[in-house]
Amino acid sequence: MHRYRSHTCAALTAADAGGSVRLSGWVHRIRDHGGLLFIDLRDHYGITQCVVDPDSPAFSDAEKVRAEWVIRVDGEVKLRGADAVNPNLPTGEIEVFIREIEVLSSAKELPLPVFGEPDYPEDVRLRYRFLDLRRETLHANIVKRSQIIAEMRRRMTDSGFAEYSTPILTASSPEGARDFLVPSRIHPGKFFALPQAPQQYKQLLMVAGFDRYFQIAPCFRDEDPRADRLPGEFYQLDLEMSFVTQEDVWDTMEPIITGVFEAFADGKAVTKQWPRIPYDVAIRKYGSDKPDLRNPIEMQAVTEHFAGSGFKVFANLIAADPKTEVWAIPAKTGGSRAFCDRMNAWAQQQGQPGLGYIFWRKEGDVLEGAGPIAKNIGPERTEAIRTQLGLDDGDAAFFVAGDPTKFYKFAGEARTKAGTDLELVDTERFELCWIVDFPFYEWNEDEKRIDFAHNPFSMPQGGLETLRTTNDPLTIKAYQYDAVCNGFEIASGSVRNQEPDTMVAAFELTGTGREEVEERFGGLYRAFQYGAPPHGGAAFGLDRIVMLLCGVQNLREITLFPMNQQAEDLLMGAPSTASAKQLRELHIRLNLSDKK
Numbered sequence: 076m077h078r079y080r081s082h083t084c085a086a087l088t089a090a091d092a093g094g095s096v097r098l099s100g101w102v103h104r105i106r107d108h109g110g111l112l113f114i115d116l117r118d119h120y121g122i123t124q125c126v127v128d129p130d131s132p133a134f135s136d137a138e139k140v141r142a143e144w145v146i147r148v149d150g151e152v153k154l155r156g157a158d159a160v161n162p163n164l165p166t167g168e169i170e171v172f173i174r175e176i177e178v179l180s181s182a183k184e185l186p187l188p189v190f191g192e193p194d195y196p197e198d199v200r201l202r203y204r205f206l207d208l209r210r211e212t213l214h215a216n217i218v219k220r221s222q223i224i225a226e227m228r229r230r231m232t233d234s235g236f237a238e239y240s241t242p243i244l245t246a247s248s249p250e251g252a253r254d255f256l257v258p259s260r261i262h263p264g265k266f267f268a269l270p271q272a273p274q275q276y277k278q279l280l281m282v283a284g285f286d287r288y289f290q291i292a293p294c295f296r297d298e299d300p301r302a303d304r305l306p307g308e309f310y311q312l313d314l315e316m317s318f319v320t321q322e323d324v325w326d327t328m329e330p331i332i333t334g335v336f337e338a339f340a341d342g343k344a345v346t347k348q349w350p351r352i353p354y355d356v357a358i359r360k361y362g363s364d365k366p367d368l369r370n371p372i373e374m375q376a377v378t379e380h381f382a383g384s385g386f387k388v389f390a391n392l393i394a395a396d397p398k399t400e401v402w403a404i405p406a407k408t409g410g411s412r413a414f415c416d417r418m419n420a421w422a423q424q425q426g427q428p429g430l431g432y433i434f435w436r437k438e439g440d441v442l443e444g445a446g447p448i449a450k451n452i453g454p455e456r457t458e459a460i461r462t463q464l465g466l467d468d469g470d471a472a473f474f475v476a477g478d479p480t481k482f483y484k485f486a487g488e489a490r491t492k493a494g495t496d497l498e499l500v501d502t503e504r505f506e507l508c509w510i511v512d513f514p515f516y517e518w519n520e521d522e523k524r525i526d527f528a529h530n531p532f533s534m535p536q537g538g539l540e541t542l543r544t545t546n547d548p549l550t551i552k553a554y555q556y557d558a559v560c561n562g563f564e565i566a567s568g569s570v571r572n573q574e575p576d577t578m579v580a581a582f583e584l585t586g587t588g589r590e591e592v593e594e595r596f597g598g599l600y601r602a603f604q605y606g607a608p609p610h611g612g613a614a615f616g617l618d619r620i621v622m623l624l625c626g627v628q629n630l631r632e633i634t635l636f637p638m639n640q641q642a643e644d645l646l647m648g649a650p651s652t653a654s655a656k657q658l659r660e661l662h663i664r665l666n667l668s669d670k671k
Contacts, residue, residue: 076097081098082096083118083119084116084118084121085123088168089169091169093152094152095152096151097147097149098171099118099145099146100117100146101117101118101144101189102117102140102143102145102146103115104190105140105142110128110129112127112128113126114126114127114140114173116171121164123170124161124169124171125170125172125173126172127173128172131173133148140176141182142182142185145178146176146177148171148176148177149173149175150174150175151171153172154169155167155169155170186206187200189209192211197631201631201645201646202645203646204646213632216627216632219633223617223621223624226338227312230331231289231314235286236289236314237285237288239288239290240290241280243269244267247268253298254268254269254297255297258663264662271296272294272311272313273313274530275596275598277612278571279598279599279602281315281607281608282573282602282605282608286318287315288612290314291313292310292313296309305638306638307642311616313614314613316612317610319611320570321569328558328615329507332507332615332620333345333349333507336507343505344503345504346504346505346507349509349558350509351511352508352511353512354510354512354514354552357510359374361373361487361490362374362483362489362490363562364564365510365559365562365563365564366510366559367494368561370490370491370500371494371499372406374486375403376400376402377460378401380452381474384456385451386452388431389431396478398479398480399476399477399478400476400479401476402475402476402479402486403473404472404474405464405465405472406472406494407497409471409497410435410468410471417496421492422489425488431473431474432446432473432474433460433461434472435469436469442467444461491562505561506560506561508559509557510556510558511555512536512553513552513555513556513557515528515535515551515552515581516549516584516585517549524585525585530569531581532569532578532599533570533571533572534554534569535552535554537551538574542577542580542581555568556569558615560623565619565623566613566614567613568613570611573608573609573610574607578596578603618633618634
């Protein structure tokens, strides 16, 4: 028999009854039932219930073991009684009667419990992550993560992609965040950067003639942590394709990602054909470029019904500024004064003056609008709004007015709030879509200049001619797109700009001249001089996809060894100070502030 085990702790079934077995694992739980000791033995694969009675030569050893000790047991497999079968365990029909116990490793008193998974302070969980990872839910999430990656690799390979690894030590690149810099010992005063993404390298692969690339790529960004983005590093399914339009990228990746979701959806429905929603439409309908389509609420402009009306707050805004619009947030089943008042109070908590509303109710056989706005604009305008929004008895509408560029985010949050509180959101679905036609540029208010809205390597719609002839660069759209699922951006991509003159012209509108482009992106710029195919791609956020499929709200619940909210690794003690010798070798002298 093997030194440690003949079976894993999930392998034994009724068919093994009567056999002798050897198991090894962690003591998950010990129960004393009137002299009988029950030991739930756990390994990576599952749990087996083991039993020892006072007549067993192993009883005295069994009395000594404690939670999370690592032990080996030898024993006989027996069927459980019908009333003792545990249908929730693969091994629930049997138990192992212990003949011999060997302690392989004892454990100190635990700083956090493994059995039962009670809530525990995050700093303790992260400092003792090796114990935290023994917890069933977290352990299962990590296993699922590995399975999802394997499924992605299989589907990408089956679709004609090949996996290539790109460098980790590279040059700084403008991906929209701070770089992690790595000082060079051999080249004093110079620094490598950890890649924010393999963007330039994957484009160079296309120039080099590799047709379909993918990689489960580590990416490094010196950003502040938040729930849907870990500090320091994250992983993405990175891909690039040659001789493609953006429609080719969508048509290729939709079935791959849909298939991955279906494989791990646990019965939830998954979108088969992803809607392709222009950015401008998404903003007006949902108040967000990453809309949760499980929420059926779609906003509409109702400006005309308030122009010249008796509701002077809105009417005066409309008369004073042609940019003013009034947006309605229809809320099916929200037609009670109590709910409307709660929404209004919530808006005030968000720093808004309030949230106007109308709710509809029947008075006898007459359906009429109620609330201050309805009284001010009159029954005719109130009915026109109801008809436009398709509302009925027991429904409500909320209203936001002003310049949409300033209020759309709040309107989107109000849509989310109403849909969630009214339980209109179908939580048993994964709703995927593409958001397309993003603006190529945006206004940088801090620096008072035009800047790239997304990826600077994207192709502007209309190409070089549009860049040279446009009067307003902020109106230019890009061949750029995001994939969204249930309110989370899970991918970003574009058709790339592979024409050197177009690349330079695009940067010039942001105030970056040809010489700086050649200096900062010399490799890519040079490559485009020697025959670059049209190409495009995307990067799918692996961590967010796993988070969605595991049904958790925090990326720390699907990551092996994450940092805390202060970007510290409490387990390994990173970041840490460097020795004087290390600093001398790197030609670095510290100039630290006395302030802490």
